[in-house]
Amino acid sequence: MVRLIGIISGKGGVGKTTVAANLAIALKKFGKRVAVVDCNFTTAHLGLYMGMYTYPKTLNSFLRNEASLEDAIYPHPSGINVVPASLQLKDLVDVDTNGLKNAFIQVFCDHDIVLLDSAPGIGKEALISLGACDEILFIANPFIPSVVDVAKYSQLDSLPRVIGIILNRVRNRKYELNIEEVMQFTEFPVIGKIPEDENVLKSINKRELVMISKQNSAASQAIMEIAAKLIGINYKPKRFRMWPFLRS
Ligand SMILES: Nc1ncnc2c1ncn2[C@@H]1O[C@H](COP(=O)(O)OP(=O)(O)O)[C@@H](O)[C@H]1O
Ligand SMILES: [Mg+2]
Structure with missing residues (x-):
């Protein structure tokens, strides 16, 4: 059965869309059938990414019952499927989202994993x-506000x-929260670390x-490692001698 995984965070701007999009590609590289869905209606950036x-x-x-879910699925050249959301705020007024999970289960029955790129916080x-979703992956930066909001x-x-x-x-700075501190604050396990990498911004x-x-x-490489962990396979990432942000 398809795994519906929510990419969730307490705070905005921590990297949900970045992780959702790139993790989807990583899972595809491991041979999985993957879709990624933009559930962040007010700042719907997945299509752009x-x-x-x-x-x-x-x-x-x-x-809004104006199209079938299939009509909103777009194949990406990488081989994954993408469901974008609209940038129009008014589109979310008075919509019923109760049937969404069943719709995903039906439409993506031939997929292995669907990632849901979420809005931050615990609002509507x-x-x-x-x-x-059935499962949650939290995204946080190694700082107290970001981690407290996950807790x-x-x-x-x-x-x-x-x-x-x-x-x-x-x-990996001393002033950042380390894995043990994050686990203490939240009581959730830390399953992966993605470094600050200017290649993401470029x-x-x-x-x-x-x-x-x-x-x-x-x-x-960090995202490949996380993808492998998610599907229970071994992956040995290529290691770096220096952190990328230290390179000129
Ligand atoms: N590992 C990373 N290294 C460098 N920049 C990153 C990294 N992850 C995300 N970013 C940048 O952080 C910003 C916010 O990321 P985004 O994925 O849009 O966050 P969210 O979806 O949680 O609002 C973007 O400019 C993105 O390029
Ligand atoms: Mg986002």
Whole structure:
């Protein structure tokens, strides 16, 4: 059965869309059938990150009964499928999102994994992806506000299974929270660390995904390692002598 995994964070701007898009490609590289869905309606950036600029039908069209979910699925050259959301705020007014999970299960029955790129926090918009997934991957930066906001999720009445936390933009500085501290704060396991890597920023402005344009970069290798862990296979990442942000 297809795994519906929510990419969730307490704070915005921590790297959810970056991780969702590149993790999807990494999983595809390991032979999985993958889709990634933009459930962040107010800042719907997944299409942009995937290099897609025109998409007549979106997840919003489906939620407003103006299109089938199949109509909003776009094949990406990498071989994954993408469901973008609309950038129009008004599109979310009065929509019923209760049937979303069943719709995903049906439409993606021939997929292995669907990643849901969520809105941050625990507001109405974030609850859409929480209600539509079976498993959660939290994304956080190694700083107290980001991690404390993840800890708040354990107060929710019903929480899908938490796979763990991915720490993103890690510089391995003394002032950053380490894995043990993050686990203490949140009581969730840290399942991976992605370094701060300027290749991520460079690729965005070149309208590329780092996992495609710079497969051997530190960030890509860390994401490959996380993808392997998610599907229970062994992967030996290529190691770097220096952290990428220290290189000129
Ligand atoms: N590992 C990383 N190294 C460097 N920059 C990163 C990394 N991960 C994300 N970023 C940058 O951080 C910013 C926010 O990332 P984004 O994925 O849009 O966050 P979110 O979806 O959580 O709002 C973007 O400019 C992105 O390029
Ligand atoms: Mg985002």
